[in-house]
Amino acid sequence: MANITASDVKELREMTGCGMMDCKRALVEADGNRDEAVKILREKGLAKAAKKAGRIAAEGIVKAKVNGTNGVIVEINCETDFCAKSDKFLELVETITDTILANDVADVEALKNCTIAGGAQTVSEYMTEKIATIGENMNIRRFTKMNGTLVPYMHDGGRLGTLVKLDTDKPEDATVLACGKNVALQITALNAQYVSQADIPADVIANEKEVQLGLVKTENAQSAKPKPENVLEKIVEGRLRKYYEEVCLLDQKYFKDDTMTIAKYVESEAKAAGASIKVDSFVRYERGEGIEKKQDDFASEVAAMAKG
Structure with missing residues (x-):
């Protein structure tokens, strides 16, 4: 059995927003594996998604x-x-x-x-x-x-930045470049992870499906009117569609017009320009993402708080 420290519990709490005891139990169940503990908390409905570790x-x-x-x-x-x-x-x-x-x-x-x-x-x-x-x-x-045909965008004094690559037969067309700019704005604001569903690794999809299935089963077990297995599968499918809408650029609602997806927006701009436009790839950076402050020992922090 892994040795679970106060620091481990604190780190998981900051990642998930869950209570200390829930985090400790999840770590014990996961034998100290943080990623597995996050998954356990999500399956139990205690954490919607993992936050970045550390501030x-x-x-x-x-x-x-x-x-x-x-x-x-x-x-x-x-x-x-x-x-x-x-x-x-x-x-x-x-x-x-x-x-x-x-x-x-x-x-x-x-x-x-x-x-x-x-x-x-x-x-x-x-x-x-x-x-x-x-x-x-x-x-x-x-x-x-x-x-290639590239469109840059920076936001909030350089706190966020995105570089988008378009595949187009009219690389200097004003409508095409304006479309690229709006796509870059979309990525910067809504933090897409992939261009399309086809870009998501199979293991990522499998893991998300497993998490959602575990969550649905937990909810069903607590329900006064449990649903049959085939209904649970449809619920999971619906949640996966929602997941795609969150992480896939082309499936996201266009931020300037939520009646259309980004895929439909790009299609309409291509038609207006008389050009072919495809979002090939993108890179989005957020200043300092993943860089952590030095953190004091959690037990010492609690002791210091108790002393006032």
């Missing part, structure tokens, strides 16, 4: 930029919001973004050896100098390069 502490900017048929979305972090809004940091972000666009690099480690755009230093040397000058630790966390 986001990182500041900085997500930048999306396109130059012709080349594009990049990059996240660069710093320690404070004050730094993130400063001219020096914004200049650094622009320089790094242009450097990525100008070089054939696939990851941050390779980028560090590149010469910065408009300068003679390597990216590594440039970052070291700027950290000393600005007085904060800064980090090029990640980037994704794309090629």
Whole structure:
């Protein structure tokens, strides 16, 4: 049997919003496996979905930029919001973004050896100098390069950013690009995970179906009028359709007109432009997602609260 610590319980509580004892029981049942514990809580109807583990502490900017048929979305972090809004940091972000666009690099480690755009230093040397000058630790966390008909979008001062790739026969058409911009807005606002149902891995669908079936069976067992098995299967199918509407871009309701899906919106814009338009792929970054603050021991936190 796994040793379940107070920190484990706290982490699961923050992920799911469930009570401490429910989290502890789920962890015990899952033999300490956090992902399995989340699944158990969802099947029991105690957690609708897993939240991100830990609170986001990182500041900085997500930048999306396109130059012709080349594009990049990059996240660069710093320690404070004050730094993130400063001219020096914004200049650094622009320089790094242009450097990525100008070089054939696939990851941050390779980028560090590149010469910065408009300068003679390597990216590594440039970052070291700027950290000393600005007085904060800064980090090029990640980037994704794309090629083709690309549409960038940034929101809330670089807190969120999206880069969309379209497959179209009219890459410079104003209607096509406006469609791409609205699709990027949709992704940024509603956080689609996949373009279509066909893009969802089979194991993800199987897991979601298992979770929903467990949840439906739990609800049915507690019902005064239990439903037969074939009805439960139809309920699960309905919930899976709802799941697709949440995570698949083309199945989502268009944010400017909820009488149509994004698939229908793109189809209507293609007709208006006399063009073919297909959403090929996209990348969405949220500043600091997945970066956690240092957390105190949960038992110590409770003890401190008790002391007032």
